[in-house]
Amino acid sequence: MSQIKLQNISKTFGVNKALRGLDLTIEDGEFFVLLGQTGAGKTTTLRIIAGLEKPNEGQVLIDGQNVADWNAAERDVALVLQQYSLYPRLTVRGNLEFPLKSKIRNMTQEQIKQRVDQAAETLHITPLLDRKVERLSGGEMQRVSIGRAIVREPRVFLMDEPLSALDAKLREVLRVELKKLHNELGATFLFVTHDQVEAMSMGDKIGVLNRGKLVQVGTPAEVYSNPVNTFVARAVGSPPMNLLDGQLSAGSAQIGAGAFTLPVVANSGKDGRELTFGIRPEDVTLESGAPVEGRVFDIEDHGVIKILTLDVGQNRLHATVPAQMSVKLDDSVRFGWKPEKVLMFDRGTGINLAVSA
Numbered sequence: 001m002s003q004i005k006l007q008n009i010s011k012t013f014g015v016n017k018a019l020r021g022l023d024l025t026i027e028d029g030e031f032f033v034l035l036g037q038t039g040a041g042k043t044t045t046l047r048i049i050a051g052l053e054k055p056n057e058g059q060v061l062i063d064g065q066n067v068a069d070w071n072a073a074e075r076d077v078a079l080v081l082q083q084y085s086l087y088p089r090l091t092v093r094g095n096l097e098f099p100l101k102s103k104i105r106n107m108t109q110e111q112i113k114q115r116v117d118q119a120a121e122t123l124h125i126t127p128l129l130d131r132k133v134e135r136l137s138g139g140e141m142q143r144v145s146i147g148r149a150i151v152r153e154p155r156v157f158l159m160d161e162p163l164s165a166l167d168a169k170l171r172e173v174l175r176v177e178l179k180k181l182h183n184e185l186g187a188t189f190l191f192v193t194h195d196q197v198e199a200m201s202m203g204d205k206i207g208v209l210n211r212g213k214l215v216q217v218g219t220p221a222e223v224y225s226n227p228v229n230t231f232v233a234r235a236v237g238s239p240p241m242n243l244l245d246g247q248l249s250a251g252s253a254q255i256g257a258g259a260f261t262l263p264v265v266a267n268s269g270k271d272g273r274e275l276t277f278g279i280r281p282e283d284v285t286l287e288s289g290a291p292v293e294g295r296v297f298d299i300e301d302h303g304v305i306k307i308l309t310l311d312v313g314q315n316r317l318h319a320t321v322p323a324q325m326s327v328k329l330d331d332s333v334r335f336g337w338k339p340e341k342v343l344m345f346d347r348g349t350g351i352n353l354a355v356s357a
């Protein structure tokens with residue numbers, strides 16, 4: 001178990017700035033998820049921690065020790081990748097034993113067997129131990145990859161989108177299993193993904209990475225309910241937060257070119273300012289007496305809920321409603337929201353006014 005600290009890490013590939021002054025602390029035993037779009041710098045961050053890449057600037061500290069001069073083996077971190085790096089000709093047992101057979105470890109056959117059996121039990125792959133890896137399904141292979149990391153009992157687990165090659169159902173199963181595994185091992189996990197559902201459902205903490213910079217760190221609930229800017233507001237939540245351009249006028253949001261007006265919690269001194277108003281789809285309420293009229297442009301049925309796309313003038317927004325609500329395409333509906341549910345962002349910078357105040 002270990003704490004990881006990245007201090008002012010920058011990494012450049014030619015003219016490409018992969019990481020730009022990254023500061024990040026992952027506490028001992030934490031399940032930390034780094035969320036970012038493709039090219040945000042997630043893999044580079046992991047490779048720098050693992051010692052496979054050197055930063056141009058900044059330091060990596062593991063348990064307070066600067067590990068700049070430590071090679072990958074000395075850092076004792078395990079990297080689990082999206083593409084399983086297994087030996088196809090070996091059995092599952094052979095693959096799990098492999099990292100333990102190194103001379104440096106000096107382990108007896110009995111010790112190795114014990115570790116392998118234990119890891120196989122934890123990952124529910126005991127019945128597969130004698131099977132050749134090339135004859136496993138994708139989900140089974142990913143379990144074996146994780147097993148190869150577990151047997152080493154590393155200080156830290158670094159996971160690079162380990163579930164993204166799996167189908168949706170299996171991803172769900174393994175998400176739960178990885179969380180359980182983390183609880184059982186009590187180890188530090190750094191998991192990177194571009195999938196916000198994965199980030200929200202797995203992380204004790206989430207760090208949102210945008211073009212090599214960390215934009216926000218917090219619990220999933222904090223990041224969801226109080227995004228620091230419109231980038232984070234868009235990055236978490238499905239469907240994403242409605243972001244509507246408008247102006248603040250006497251305690252009301254005037255959306256679009258006067259398309260509609262709805263109350264917000266007054267923010268002194270912001271009258272007349274060009275803003276972007278943010279409202280989560282589940283906070284848009286449909287009621288017959290609600291103040292604004294919209295037209296139903298689209299309906300997505302998700303079992304227990306429906307996601308409606310509403311058109312109001314030039315504006316389009318999402319509303320999440322119970323599945324039993326009777327509504328058809330092109331219906332005219334009335335909607336509103338509670339003033340305290342609306343976030344306000346500066347239109348130019350995208351910064352959340354509540355954060356910058």
Ligand SMILES: Nc1ncnc2c1ncn2[C@@H]1O[C@H](COP(=O)(O)OP(=O)(O)OP(=O)(O)O)[C@@H](O)[C@H]1O
Pocket residue numbers: 013014016017018036037038039040041042043044045194
């Ligand atoms: N070895 C390399 N040589 C040149 N450019 C690189 C190299 N590795 C990464 N990059 C660039 O650095 C940036 C960050 O890449 P990185 O792989 O860390 O992003 P990522 O967030 O993991 O993306 P993805 O989700 O697509 O894997 C990208 O623009 C990428 O093209």
